[in-house]
Structure formats: structure tokens, C-alpha cells
Amino acid sequence: MPTDRGYPDRLTIDQFMTDASHCLFRQTLHGHVSLHWHEFYELTFVLSGEGVNTVNGKDIPVRAGTLFLLTPADFHEIRPLPGRQLEIYNLIYREECMDAELRGLLLAPDCPRLAELDGTASPAIAEAFALIEAEARAAEPDVGSRLLFRGALDRILVALYRNAQDGGSSRAEAGIPDRHPVNIQNALLYIQHHFREPIALEDAARQSGLSSHYFSERFRLTTGTTFQQYLLNLRLQYARALLRASALPVSEICFVSGFNTLAHFEKMFKRRYGHPPNAGRTGRSPLPRG
DNA sequence: TGTATAGGTGATCGACAGTC
């Protein structure tokens, strides 16, 4: 579990799912879970209690019935309200566990990936989590276990998509028009969720099934920006949010945001925001205990 | 140790021509 030293922890697949495709925890949070991010997807359902989930520097209240999905591109921390506790289901899984269609819907840039389930939908989702929990306890997992997990996961994700609320983000905010050709959307999706890794134009082009030359042209015409510029924007936005939300050194933020050298990160940051990375900091120390 | 700057190199962009 994340330590509380003001530096975000990176939770790796090797730490939690060496051989498995997923892992489920039912836990009660009595205090603050410090800033962290993961290499896997995290689906959380609040069974009881009230608290605050801070995702990419933005506070989001959570309570019984709240369901949210975090991707490897998100960093977050969660804490119960003072004097309260949070009882949650926490399901972590690999990207390939998601149905392709659901992945396309839920990982779209404008999808809030947060839902408040009412008294009707909530028990059904708790039941789906309980099913995954029961299967995880089975002594000998078999093909049936895998299929039941996929079925339960699909059910939860569909509920999330149907009940998703706009947390304030929008395509316009993200600089993305309403409609893109499917091949460009695939590439955008790929970029959105892999921008912290080294991505070449060719990688994104492969996602769209186009040659790199033609993809470059279509991408620019469709999004109004070049591939490089789009990638740079994502990395800078992520770095700025992390600068505001954590006490992580600039050099660390540079690397986790997808930049390979500090020199380049600082140059690009200064060009975009008009000041060096440290100058815009609020001096935020680790979050107050909840 | 963390941050900032300068200069060189290679990857990418974008215009254009050509093919199917």
C-alpha cells in the first residue's frame, strides 16, 4: 500500500498480479491512502461511508453507491471524512480483461468514469463484486471462473457507463472535437492511456491501421494539431497536475509524465506556461490527514 | 541534489508526386 511521504507511489503489476489477470480486495479505510498511481486498472465501489477521492488533483466526494474507474494514466489519493470510514470493494485488473467495446466507451477522453448508483442499481453491483470475491476464494480456478469474472466485470462496467456523470471534463476541454473517424479515435485512445510511456508516431499509426505518413496527415486534419504537439500537451497537463497535487521533485515528475530528460521537460514547460515547473507550485505538502 | 541553458542530432512534419 502507498506510503505517506508526499511522493506518489507507483504500484506495479508485478507487485499485485504476477500471474493473475485481476485481484479483488474488500477493505475498510480508516485513514488517508496517499497519492499513488498504478500500471493496472482500478475499479472501486463504495459500500458504506463517506470520503473524498482526489483524482489528478481534483477532489471528488464519494459515498455509498459511488463507483469509479481509474486508468494507468490517473494518479489519486482517497480519504474518509473526519471521524468516518470507507468500506470499499477494490478490483484491480489488466487492460486485456476489458471487453473491446466497453474499453472504447469507457476510456474515451470525455467519459467521466464515475457513477453514483441508486438504491436499485447498487445492490446488483455489490452482488457482482461479491461473485468475483467468491470465485477468487475458489481452491481451483478453472475456465468457468474466468468466464464468470469477465461476465461480472462487464456487468459492473456497463453500469458505470450507463450511470456515468460528467465530472467537469469534456471533449472541448480536452481539445477534442465531437466525432473522429474510428481509426483516429483508436489512436487517440491509445495515446491517452500510454502517453507516459515512450510513444512514436508509428505506434499510434499502428493503432489506426494507417501508414505513419498518412496517419500523421489524417491526425493533423482531424484533431487540428500534430501528433507530437498532442502528445506533448498531454504530458505537460499531467505534469502540471502532479506538480500541484504532490511534493514529488520536478525531476521525478518529469520522468513519470513521459519526458526522458529534465532539460527538455523544463524547456517545454516554460514555453507553455511561461514559468519553470517549480515556480508554479503551491508548495503543497502531503495532504492533511482525514 | 535540483534546476537551468546551449548546441548538436535524429525523428517527425508536411508538401508533393505517384499508385490503385
Next chain:
DNA sequence: GACTGTCGATCACCTATACA
């Protein structure tokens, strides 16, 4: 019209270095 390949120009990125 959709797509690919070529090639010169541009810019992102890296290395080296300096400073607080």
C-alpha cells in the same frame, strides 16, 4: 478519393555543462 513513398525543413530530444 484513399492511400503510400520521397525528401527537405523543422523541432523534439539528448548530452554536456554550469550554477545555487
